[in-house]
Amino acid sequence: MNKGNYKLIALDMDGTLLTEDKKVSEENRAAIQAAEQAGIKVMFATGRGIQNVEAYIEELKLEAPIVTVNGGEVWSAPGKLHSRALLEPALIKEMHALAIEYDTWYWAYAVGDIYNKERWVEQVDARQWLKFGYYYEDAACLQAIRSKLDSWGVFEITNSHPANLELNPKGIHKASGVRQVCEMFGYDMSQVIAMGDSQNDISMIRECGLGVAMGNAQEEVKALADVITTSNEEHGVARIIEQYILS
Structure with missing residues (x-):
């Protein structure tokens, strides 16, 4: 069980958790629920704004913090804003x-x-x-x-x-958002699994304890990750949860 003392899973949405038709597969859903039952917090770290995230939060019944707009907003829980970084x-x-x-x-x-x-x-x-x-x-x-x-x-x-x-x-990215979440709970970044497919995921893939690139990730992302999983169409998120949290 839980090979690296991981406490938090930070998931990109598009190209990572979601299939190409923007759905959460049954396999990914089951794995997320199992991780939460095992005491692991599962959160989104996405480039989307909160208005394009809420339906998925409700669907998966997540209560963890959320990092939206690439770290521009950090939510301590759904509906509770923790910080916001604005562009002039x-x-x-x-x-x-x-x-x-x-x-x-x-x-x-x-x-x-x-x-x-x-x-x-x-x-x-x-x-x-x-x-x-x-x-x-x-x-x-x-x-x-x-x-x-x-x-x-x-x-x-x-x-x-x-x-x-x-x-x-400058200085606002997914890793800065995940760092704030770690501070809320007294976690270390080494206790986080981060998964993504694009350049906006690189900061957290590099800084977190286990940085995971999807099988469909950009080559630059794969080169910097600790592990490469299967694609978003092949339930890559579930594979990592099964391998590093549940096995």
Whole structure:
């Protein structure tokens, strides 16, 4: 049982826990329930905003903390905000201008809402902003945008898909969120299993005791992980829980 004295499992959602059609498989559901019965806390650490997480929290009956928008918000329990890290509205305006210049798809999470290319907000200063994202299938253009943003020196730049970019304030990432959760319970990061598939999972995969890359993960993520499991379509989350917690 529980080979590494693990106390917490931090799960990315898209490409990790969820199948391609955004469902939780029966195998993953059963494994999560078994882990919780064994006294392990199971939490989400996702790039999604809380409004796109709540249905899954209810479905799995999770009561653990939640890390949303790549660490931009940390919830001590469902419905209880612990911390929030905001992007300056001036930066949102500059990122928006860059999206227009390169004609990319873009989106942004504000507190309580999500905006995108088809539905933007005129009063940028009137919102509290958490994350900005770009999606562009032209890799060269995406790289040009990334280089420009990187040169500003104020962002944590990751992705949740090879064709996108996600921006949070510098120092805000999934690992910073998971660290806050560990502090709540007196856990060490070595007692956490973190699982993911994209660049926005790298921080927690590197910092946690067991960093797991999905079989479908980006190659860069696989190279940095301690373990590679099966894909999100093959219940990779359940495999790790069975192997490291339940066996």
